[in-house]
Amino acid sequence: MSIDGNDVTAAVQGARAELRARQIVDAAIALMQEKGSNAVSMQAIAKSAGVSVGLLYKYFSDKEQILLAAITRVLGAFRDRVPQAIEGIDDPVDRVTEAFAEFCRAVDDHRHAVVLTYRESRSLSREGLADIQGQELETLGPLVDAVRGAADAGDLRDVPPELFAYDLLVLAHTWALKHWYFHAQGLSVDQYVEQQVRTVVLGALTDAARSRVER
Amino acid sequence: MSIDGNDVTAAVQGARAELRARQIVDAAIALMQEKGSNAVSMQAIAKSAGVSVGLLYKYFSDKEQILLAAITRVLGAFRDRVPQAIEGIDDPVDRVTEAFAEFCRAVDDHRHAVVLTYRESRSLSREGLADIQGQELETLGPLVDAVRGAADAGDLRDVPPELFAYDLLVLAHTWALKHWYFHAQGLSVDQYVEQQVRTVVLGALTDAARSRVER
Amino acid sequence: MSIDGNDVTAAVQGARAELRARQIVDAAIALMQEKGSNAVSMQAIAKSAGVSVGLLYKYFSDKEQILLAAITRVLGAFRDRVPQAIEGIDDPVDRVTEAFAEFCRAVDDHRHAVVLTYRESRSLSREGLADIQGQELETLGPLVDAVRGAADAGDLRDVPPELFAYDLLVLAHTWALKHWYFHAQGLSVDQYVEQQVRTVVLGALTDAARSRVER
Amino acid sequence: MSIDGNDVTAAVQGARAELRARQIVDAAIALMQEKGSNAVSMQAIAKSAGVSVGLLYKYFSDKEQILLAAITRVLGAFRDRVPQAIEGIDDPVDRVTEAFAEFCRAVDDHRHAVVLTYRESRSLSREGLADIQGQELETLGPLVDAVRGAADAGDLRDVPPELFAYDLLVLAHTWALKHWYFHAQGLSVDQYVEQQVRTVVLGALTDAARSRVER
DNA sequence: TATGAATGAGGGTTCATTCAT
């Protein structure tokens, strides 16, 4: 039950490499948030990460790969949090509501990074763009599932489930994209969620489902 | 009541200047639409406008000013088109529906420019950003009015009118921002509008109003 | 019989552009000669030409285009000088001899540039390389013609004309490539030519032709 | 007559060092041959040699030293192969012919390395260059000897032996330098040798020697 | 008023070289 020296070394190196990559992506995200995409030069990332420019290219083949990794990190959080948040919930409508709420809270935790997702798209290649679009669809998945559940339970009016789910996703993103507006109105995330639920989610329900939820 | 020579000259010059500025902004918008806002360099704008690079700086102090003017023009179209589109309509709900539809169509006409509004936001100066945000609020105005009208007529459930209007604005923008998604689904603008109306607008109505509209 | 203003302007600009291009290529050649290919950076060319880096890209799309232009200039001289040098000569063997001699003298006038042709090939793209190889074949043309003339006149032993011509070209280049060697031996171009004629050209002749020439 | 422990260690280390150095130079040559001398970076050499980058600097102070060692090895092969190839041959003309033929075949075995000798000349330091030139003269030696032998035997026309030998060397190099040309003509090394012998070697012979050889 | 040649800081990227382990 022993590990030989090489394995240890390899493991340590692997961990260090992981760390470096994380460090670089963190620096990139930080820079994007505070300085705005165009200031995110490789030199700036290197400086912010406390490494040399050359090292960036040891861990990422491209500037695009760093951007991609940054966006992936954020979207990954969305993909994971929403299913976890609604795991124990049974009521189909509550599942939709809570999925949306959690999505909004996740967005709130990465507000600048979400904005970045919209902003940085222009620096990406066709493939890179397709990649993050694919990932966005993955974050959409849990929402669609929840909405479909409500639809199957007969709780939804005649609305296209995919579009409705996408609307929820967009309105969650909106909390970040239009934060300047909601902030000016003195709205908190929870208030935002509450109002959007009242405005959009309740509207998609059948009268029966709505009166059940509003009870 | 006479105009002296200098005034005439000044007036002519003013008109010509106006023309030039328009020409430049048009070129910038055209470039954004067809090339995707990356390739919008000063030299490209000059070439597309059929003027010299130097002249750009006679009419605009900055590249930012051209971008700003371009965005202003697009947002201006939104501000103007929506009121015109609902001018003769009496039914409060129809006014909301048609305002949203027209907004979507206007977005469709300037898809890339809308995307640009989101993308370029951080490359703008603080003042430029505030300017655009102010203008966005102006485009929101007509929507808010329409929504308030419906609310006053008792056609709306208990939803916050500003938020609902803002949702409509965002979902109109979404047609541009997520065009890759809707395009992949084979959706046209009109279909998009129709589905969003069914999903979001109808949901905000009272049962009475909804059954009246759906009849 | 007048030239309108625009034409004059255009002509002047054209001339100036020509001048600039020449100036840049000159600087590039000068640099290559004295510093060795790897020191020929765009920055260095710009500095040596007394212009900015950016301007280089107004006249040449690429670094490769500058290199290509430099090599083309040198090879062009070879292509032109040899035919001129043998224009009035009738004797087929004399034509060969004189073509070779002139080629050697041309090489001598551009010694460093010839070396450069061999050296720089590594920086060129596939197309660029093919281009200068094509040009080299053009400089071979006059030699082949002269050799063929001698062959048709029955003055040549049974030697492949193309290969023989190519040998002459290579031995002319050799004056530049191995100048360090011949220089150490105290050889002048004329002596070099004379000895190579004796060694290689005379050897390719029939006995009759040789005794005729040696008379 | 004993060897103490330290001596043994030193000897072993010396042998291992030799091996390492050889391994590195081999890798460098292999890279030059297959990748064309551009991609010969230190990291590439290390990878190809199966050692770390750092180790390169334990055995060579410089990248130049590796290049130099590689070129030295190739030129060394030329120096050794030619004498071996003509060892048992008695006829003076055959010795010249066979020396040239073997030289060409040796060049063929190291085509890219020969090209490199020409290309890299200027990136070498003054001493490095002088070193290589000295080595080239050593490879010339056997050719000169063979040519002198033929001259002493009275088989040569009145041609300068050194120059003639140098021509043979250059024309052997030419097989590498102008391989693109001969390859396009569908020539093999053996055909190249045969034609060059007919064109250049036979031409340097007296009538008597030529008719003897051609018999 | 209008031009466009000219600038040069700054972008992304490579690679010979070093050094802690």
Add this chain to the structure above:
DNA sequence: AATGAATGAACCCTCATTCAT
């Protein structure tokens, strides 16, 4: 003896901006 992560100067190229004409 050996590693390879780390460095950073230098590379090629772009583009917002200026200015002599």
